[in-house]
Amino acid sequence: MMENEWFSPGEIKFTRRQILWILENAATLSLGCWPVDPAPSGYMDLSTIRKKGGKEGYFVKPIEIIAEVEQRLEKCGLDGLILEAVECWGKSFTSMASYLKMPEWSIKVRRNNALTYAASGPARRWHNVKKRKSETYHEFKRRRKREKAARKSSK
Secondary structure (H helix, E strand, O other): OOOOOOOOHHHOOOOHHHHHHHHHOHHHHHOOOOOOOOOOOOOOOHHHHOOOOOOOOOOHHHHHHHHHHHHHHHOOOHHHHHHHHHHOOOOOHHHHHHHHOOOHHHHHHHHHHHHHHHOOOOOOOOOOOOOOOOOOHHHHHHHHHHHHHHHHHHO
């Protein structure tokens, strides 16, 4: 992750990079504050962020976004918790492997699966949309495994 990476609320489309950025800033977002833009000075004037005459408070959007990511991770079960522990709490793959009595490579695969599932764009994977049929996290993992096997066999 780039140190100076920053997204405005309107830029959030739930891509992989944005999911990781949201998780890195989860504590700030949970408080109802948007993280400060690190460029150029890092100074933030709250009066420019709050909408005058808006129907919702300035704190609503950050809380909605972190709640959306948390809901997406909850759909992933243990894999979502692994992603959260590594990205939010700073746990290493080695320590997670030790805690969960799993090989380190398995922790990395599970973290990446959860990230890919959560980073489904604005449309959640478990809802039917025009672009794709809904699928649970387990269906998603099975499909990815089949696709990976098909790619290997075609080489």
